[in-house]
Amino acid sequence: MKKTLILLITTFLSIHVYAQRGSYGNDFFGHLEFNSIDGRYKATMVKNFFNGLEFSDNANNSVEFDEKYLGRHYPGIMSDNPGKSTLFRKLVRRMYREQGYKVKHSVDIFNKEIVEDNRGYKSESGRDIFGHDYFEEQGRDGALSIKRNVHGDLEYKWNNYSASIGKDVFGKWNFSDNEGNEIQFNANSWNKMIQRFGSERDILWFLIDKIIDNNDQEYQDNYDF
Template identity: 40%
Template structure:
């Protein structure tokens, strides 16, 4: 069994290395990828404003504004390996897509704003108490995640809702409109916090896992 696991691991690593070998840097220090059959090409370019723009031969284009990059990725522009990781993930995500366009930016209120040409929009910011807020709109339908007055997290959508709240014994409970309800021990909750980093991230994970099956 261990040999099989090791073999799979080595094959995955080898595949990643072969993929990386297809990526080159042009004279302008932009990343360029071309598939083995030369039917697909992709680029990651940095403009004069230090925005990063991913584009490919399928007409896809994803723009990461400088302020967004600084906030979400730190010093990525000066870290070739991290820049390469972003490029490869974008290739995997969009290689079989066509005509998708999106922009990742930060507005004047310091909200993260993600908009695309498929009627999708996401805004991530903070309320007056410094709690994270999440609002999503797709084809006119709005969904949001906000913190309630008692510290609970609430998810509201047209036909679904969910809540993550802590009781007086510091134990967290997740419940949703499908009838799911999970109570977490302190030990389990610590493990979730270690894995996902924040209560908001845990809540998003639980919603995706159990409300949208």
């Protein structure tokens, strides 16, 4: 049984690696292209009419990046041939097992960053009218958001679960959620959390992931690291 399992894993990995083997280069028009060794998979990436990049392949997959999105996440890539080649290779590795998957990355006129695909996923991030960063997404696992609420606290929502972190009138930072979990930080503890994670948002992610999901019990303590 063990030998059979090892054989199956080895076979899968061999297929996985082989499918990505092939030749990278440029076509007659200078567009990036990939052709697998067995000739079954072909992909290209081209500059579109709006100065964005479009990846497509013969499995009916496509990935689009508009000009603003590229400027934000891949500055200078349009004149950086090695940078474009690196992105193209990543897309080949990501998409060669897909079929009919289409996704678009864009930044709209309000500077909202939007990622949307043809399988029901959509995310949006940007700044609200008060200048606070926010993130929202919706997909197979439901709806998720992280943004400032009316009290100025950073709030996380995922379907029926919600949690927030913010400073009270006494200057202490507090975490709480709708399942009755609470954590209060004294100044020393909070400073250590900031040094460790870098931002209020990352602290909130950590508390939700490590404390709520993994331990699944009530917390009420002065946290100290």
